[in-house]
Amino acid sequence: MIFTSTHSTRLLMIRSFRLALVIGLFLTLATVVVFWQLPGHDFITIDDNVYVTNNSYVAAGLTAKSIRWAFTTVKAEFWHPLTWLSLMADTQFFGGSPGGYHLTNLLLHIINTLLLFFFLRKATGKLWQSGVAASLFALHPLHVESVAWIAQRKDVLSTFFWLLALWCYAHFVEKPNRSRYGWVLVFFILGLMSKPMLLTLPFTLLLLDYWPFRRFQYKGSLGSFVRAIWPYIHEKLPFFGITAAAAIVTYLAQKYGGGLDSMNPYPLSDRIANALLSYGIYIWKMIWPQNLAFFYPFPRNLPIWQITASTITLGLITAWALKSIKNRRYIIVGWLWYLGTLLPVIGLVKIGDFSMGDRYTYVPLIGLFIILAWGLPDILEKWRYRTVALSLSAIFVIGAFAAVTWSQTGYWSNSITLYTHALRVTQNNFLAHYALGDILAGEGKMNEAIPHFADAVRSRPDKATLRNTLGRALASQGKFAEALPHLTTALQIKPHFSEAHYNIAIALVAKHRYAEAIENFSEALKLNLELNQVQRTRSPEGLSPNFELGNTYANQGKLDEAIEQYTRALSIPSEYLPALIKLAALYSAKNDYPQAFSLYQIDPSPTGLKRALLHGYWKWGLLQNSVNQLAPF
Numbered sequence: 001m002i003f004t005s006t007h008s009t010r011l012l013m014i015r016s017f018r019l020a021l022v023i024g025l026f027l028t029l030a031t032v033v034v035f036w037q038l039p040g041h042d043f044i045t046i047d048d049n050v051y052v053t054n055n056s057y058v059a060a061g062l063t064a065k066s067i068r069w070a071f072t073t074v075k076a077e078f079w080h081p082l083t084w085l086s087l088m089a090d091t092q093f094f095g096g097s098p099g100g101y102h103l104t105n106l107l108l109h110i111i112n113t114l115l116l117f118f119f120l121r122k123a124t125g126k127l128w129q130s131g132v133a134a135s136l137f138a139l140h141p142l143h144v145e146s147v148a149w150i151a152q153r154k155d156v157l158s159t160f161f162w163l164l165a166l167w168c169y170a171h172f173v174e175k176p177n178r179s180r181y182g183w184v185l186v187f188f189i190l191g192l193m194s195k196p197m198l199l200t201l202p203f204t205l206l207l208l209d210y211w212p213f214r215r216f217q218y219k220g221s222l223g224s225f226v227r228a229i230w231p232y233i234h235e236k237l238p239f240f241g242i243t244a245a246a247a248i249v250t251y252l253a254q255k256y257g258g259g260l261d262s263m264n265p266y267p268l269s270d271r272i273a274n275a276l277l278s279y280g281i282y283i284w285k286m287i288w289p290q291n292l293a294f295f296y297p298f299p300r301n302l303p304i305w306q307i308t309a310s311t312i313t314l315g316l317i318t319a320w321a322l323k324s325i326k327n328r329r330y331i332i333v334g335w336l337w338y339l340g341t342l343l344p345v346i347g348l349v350k351i352g353d354f355s356m357g358d359r360y361t362y363v364p365l366i367g368l369f370i371i372l373a374w375g376l377p378d379i380l381e382k383w384r385y386r387t388v389a390l391s392l393s394a395i396f397v398i399g400a401f402a403a404v405t406w407s408q409t410g411y412w413s414n415s416i417t418l419y420t421h422a423l424r425v426t427q428n429n430f431l432a433h434y435a436l437g438d439i440l441a442g443e444g445k446m447n448e449a450i451p452h453f454a455d456a457v458r459s460r461p462d463k464a465t466l467r468n469t470l471g472r473a474l475a476s477q478g479k480f481a482e483a484l485p486h487l488t489t490a491l492q493i494k495p496h497f498s499e500a501h502y503n504i505a506i507a508l509v510a511k512h513r514y515a516e517a518i519e520n521f522s523e524a525l526k527l528n529l530e531l532n533q534v535q536r537t538r539s540p541e542g543l544s545p546n547f548e549l550g551n552t553y554a555n556q557g558k559l560d561e562a563i564e565q566y567t568r569a570l571s572i573p574s575e576y577l578p579a580l581i582k583l584a585a586l587y588s589a590k591n592d593y594p595q596a597f598s599l600y601q602i603d604p605s606p607t608g609l610k611r612a613l614l615h616g617y618w619k620w621g622l623l624q625n626s627v628n629q630l631a632p633f
Helices: 002-034 049-051 066-073 079-093 098-124 126-139 140-147 149-176 176-193 196-210 222-235 235-256 269-285 305-322 329-345 365-379 388-412 415-425 431-443 446-459 465-474 480-493 498-510 516-532 543-556 560-571 573-589 592-599 606-619 623-630
Strands: 354-356
Touching: 002 098, 002 126, 002 388, 049 079, 066 079, 066 196, 079 098, 079 149, 079 354, 098 126, 098 140, 098 149, 098 365, 126 140, 126 365, 126 388, 140 149, 140 269, 140 388, 140 446, 140 560, 149 176, 149 196, 176 235, 196 222, 196 235, 196 329, 222 235, 269 305, 269 329, 269 354, 269 365, 269 606, 329 365, 365 388, 388 498, 415 431, 431 465, 446 465, 465 480, 465 498, 480 498, 498 516, 516 543, 543 560, 543 573
Parallel strands: none
Antiparallel strands: none
C-alpha cells in the first residue's frame, strides 16, 4: 500500500509537471503570435531618440566609455545602468535597426510570463489558476506599451529581475539559508538598477508571507498582527535599507534631470484626486481595454463625479478584501499588491504632464489577475457546471484580450500611426499634436505641421515650449507678425528661455529691427552660458546665437563686432566652416587680404575654397579676383 501510494504520488507529480510544460509552451506560442508583428516596427520619435537613436553611447555598443557612462549618467531622469547596458548589447549584436531592440523586449516579456507562471505554481500549488493569471499577464492590451515601446525596456527588464527575486524567495521560504536570501537581495538590487519601480518589492514579499506562504498567523487584534509580522519585517531590514537608498537616488536623478519641475503647476489636491481617479480607471481598462494611448494628458478640469465613483469603488473593494482576509487571503494580498506597486507612479509626486500611463500597470495588474484567477473558482465552487463555465470563460476572455492586444500592437508600428491613434481616442492631447507636427516639419511639410502645433498650444496655452515651437514654425514661413506674439508669450511663461530669445531675434532681424535682435541674441548667449550647456541653442538650420549675432552685426556694418561673434562660433564644430567663410569675407571687406587668404587656406578642399572665394570676392564686388583664383579649378 505504501509503495502504491508513493507511486501514485510520483505519477501525479509527473503528470502535473508535464501539464505545466504544456501550459508554458502555450504561453510562449500565444505571446509570440500576438506580438508577431513587433520586430517589424520602427523607432518612436518620443523617448526612443533619448534611449537609442540620438544616443551616441548606446550607438557605440558595449565599449569601456559607454559602460562607464551607463553607471554615471542620470540621462532620461533615471539612474538605471542595466537598462542602458541592455540597449548597448542590442546595438552590439543586432546593429542599429529597431527590430533587434523590439525582439529583446518581446523575449523578456515571454520570459517574464513564464517566470510568473512557474512562481505562482510553485508558491500556491495551483496549476490552472497560475496559468490563467500568467495568460492575462502575457496577453493583456494594457501591457502592449511596456513591450512595444523600445524606451520602456526598463519595464520588462526590471520585471525580469523582480520575478527572479520572487522565484528565489519561494526557494528561501522553502529552505531558509543565507545563500538563498542573498540571491533574493542580488536580484532586487539588479532590478533597481533597471528601474526604481522595484522600490515596493520588500512590501510585496511581506504580502507573500501572508499568502500564499502563510508564514505567520494572528488572532485578529492589531497587537497580535504586529507581533506576528515583526520577525518577517526584521528579516527584510536590508531590503528596506536598500529601498530607502534607492528612493533618494531616484529623487536626486529626477531633480537633477528636471523631472520634478512639472509638479509645480499641479497642487497636491489635484494630484490626490487624479491618483484616486487613475486607480479606478486602471481597473476599468483592465476589464474593458479601449481607447488606449501612449499619452494621457493631465485633465485641466478633473471630473468630480468620476473621482467620487472611483473612490467609492476603491472603498468597496477594500472593504470586501478586509472581510475576506481570513478565508480568502489572496484577495487582500492581490488588492494590496495592486495598490502598493502602483503607489510610486500613481502621480502623487508628479514627474510629467500626463495623468496616467499603461506601462505603469505591468507589475501592479498581477495582483488583480491573482484575485480573478483564484476568486472565480472559489465563487463557483459548488456549481455543477463550474469546470465547463470556467474553461469557456477563460478561453473567451483570454482570446478577446489577445485580439485587442494584436490590434493595439499595430498602432506602435511607427510614430505617425501611434500619434494619429492617440488623437483619435483622447482629447486635448498636446503631446500627440506636437510630436506629429514635429515629424511633418522634419519632412518639410510645414503647412501641415503648423495646424498641429496650433492645436497643441490650444490644448496647453500655458506651456512655453509649445508656444516657442509654433512661433518658430510660423517664422520659418515668413509669418513674423504671427510668430512674435507666441514667442513673446513663451518668454512671459518662462522668462529664462534661451531658445525663445533666439527665435525672437531671428524674427526681429527679418523685420530689420537689429537693435532689439542683438539684445535677444545676447540674452540667449548669456542664458546658455549660465546653464553651462555643452550643446548651444540651435536654429532650425542648426546655427547658434553667435553665428546669427555675427550676421546681424554684419548687416549693420559693425564689422569688428561681427568678426568677434564669428570667431566665437568657430568653437562649434558644425559651424566651423560657415564661420570661417564669413570671417574671410569680413576681412576682405576691411581690405585685410592677407588675413582673408590665411583663413581661406585653412580649408584645403576645392569645394570649400570655391565657396569661400565666391562668398568673399563676389560679395564685395571683386569679381576679377574671384575669376583669377578659381581658374586653376
